[in-house]
Amino acid sequence: xxxxxxxxxxxxxxxxxxxxxxxxxxxxxxxxxxxxxxxxxxxxxxxxxxxxxxxxxxxxxxxxxxxxxxxxxxxxxxxxxxxxxxxxxxxxxxxxxxxxxxxxxxxxxxxxxxxxxxxxxxxxxxxxxxxxxxxxxxxxxxxxxxxxxxxxxxxxxxxxxxxxxxxxxxxxxxxxxxxxxx
Amino acid sequence: xxxxxxxxxxxxxxxxxxxxxxxxxxxxxxxxxxxxxxxxxxxxxxxxxxxxxxxxxxxxxxxxxxxxxxxxxxxxxxxxxxxxxxxxxxxxxxxxxxxxxxxxxxxxxxxxxxxxxxxxxxxxxxxxxxx
Numbered sequence: 469x470x471x472x473x474x475x476x477x478x479x480x481x482x483x484x485x486x487x488x489x490x491x492x493x494x495x496x497x498x499x500x501x502x503x504x505x506x507x508x509x510x511x512x513x514x515x516x517x518x519x520x521x522x523x524x525x526x527x528x529x530x531x532x533x534x535x536x537x538x539x540x541x542x543x544x545x546x547x548x549x550x551x552x553x554x555x556x557x558x559x560x561x562x563x564x565x566x567x568x569x570x571x572x573x574x575x576x577x578x579x580x581x582x583x584x585x586x587x588x589x590x591x592x593x594x595x596x597x598x599x600x601x602x603x604x605x606x607x608x609x610x611x612x613x614x615x616x617x618x619x620x621x622x623x624x625x626x627x628x629x630x631x632x633x634x635x636x637x638x639x640x641x642x643x644x645x646x647x648x649x650x
Numbered sequence: 651x652x653x654x655x656x657x658x659x660x661x662x663x664x665x666x667x668x669x670x671x672x673x674x675x676x677x678x679x680x681x682x683x684x685x686x687x688x689x690x691x692x693x694x695x696x697x698x699x700x701x702x703x704x705x706x707x708x709x710x711x712x713x714x715x716x717x718x719x720x721x722x723x724x725x726x727x728x729x730x731x732x733x734x735x736x737x738x739x740x741x742x743x744x745x746x747x748x749x750x751x752x753x754x755x756x757x758x759x760x761x762x763x764x765x766x767x768x769x770x771x772x773x774x775x776x777x778x779x780x781x
Contacts (some may be wrong), residue, residue: 593721
């Protein structure tokens with residue numbers, strides 16, 4: 469995974485596989501405490517304590533199609549390489565929260581990547597799932613919610629070119645306004 | 651053009667395009683749509699599925715193909731990622747491997763539009779990706 473955005477898209481896929489219909493993506497840039505924190509919360513099936521313990525083991529997966537599960541392992545590795553770490557909170561029926569912490573100024577912190585693109589791809593790729601994305605920096609906060617978008621757009625699909633580009637621009641302009649790192 | 655910064659701006663754009671686009675409901679029913687699913691698990695993303703999906707969205711729209719593009723997980727063909735499953739109306743799903751931009755273009759131009767079979771299909775797909 470090259471960017472934090474790639475990781476987000478990856479973890480979101482875990483959430484949708486767990487049957488989540490509400491996924492929250494929360495990014496906090498805290499330069500004072502030198503932290504870049506990414507949190508993905510879902511209301512999916514959740515994990516039992518036994519599964520939770522194994523979740524970051526690359527040789528563990530709940531899939532039957534292959535024997536490795538690298539998504540969380542790679543995120544954990546990247547976070548730890550950047551002086552941070554990965555925390556998981558989950559219980560059966562309670563959903564899962566994945567929190568990855570990076571040292572903001574660490575050389576090995578991956579670049580954020582195109583967060584607007586990832587939000588759009590996730591939303592278009594899973595049109596039955598509600599996505600909320602909130603990005604907070606020292607100078608402000610921006611949030612966007614696919615339920616809110618659906619209300620604004622009515623019967624026009626988010627996948628329509630002009631709309632897609634407009635939403636990407638909306639996200640990028642707002643991220644720029646709060647001085648989000650690129 | 652003005653900067654888009656709020657939902658109100660977005661609404662304006664929506665109203666501009668609303669009259670231009672032919673709405674899904676009026677055009678093809680679900681059975682007539684080309685269904686495209688992009689494998690977007692760890693292996694897919696690491697091999698560039700994000701670019702593939704963006705390209706498929708843009709190109710099907712550009713060529714005015716009625717397509718629904720969604721994401722799916724991994725079906726164990728990690729060596730062949732990015733993988734894309736294409737279901738033409740009334741046909742069995744077909745899975746293609748190693749789908750970068752060039753391959754995606756070939757799939758659209760030859761398989762989706764002309765219905766030709768092309769190289770690089772993953773042959774053993776008796777069932778569709780449901781993971």
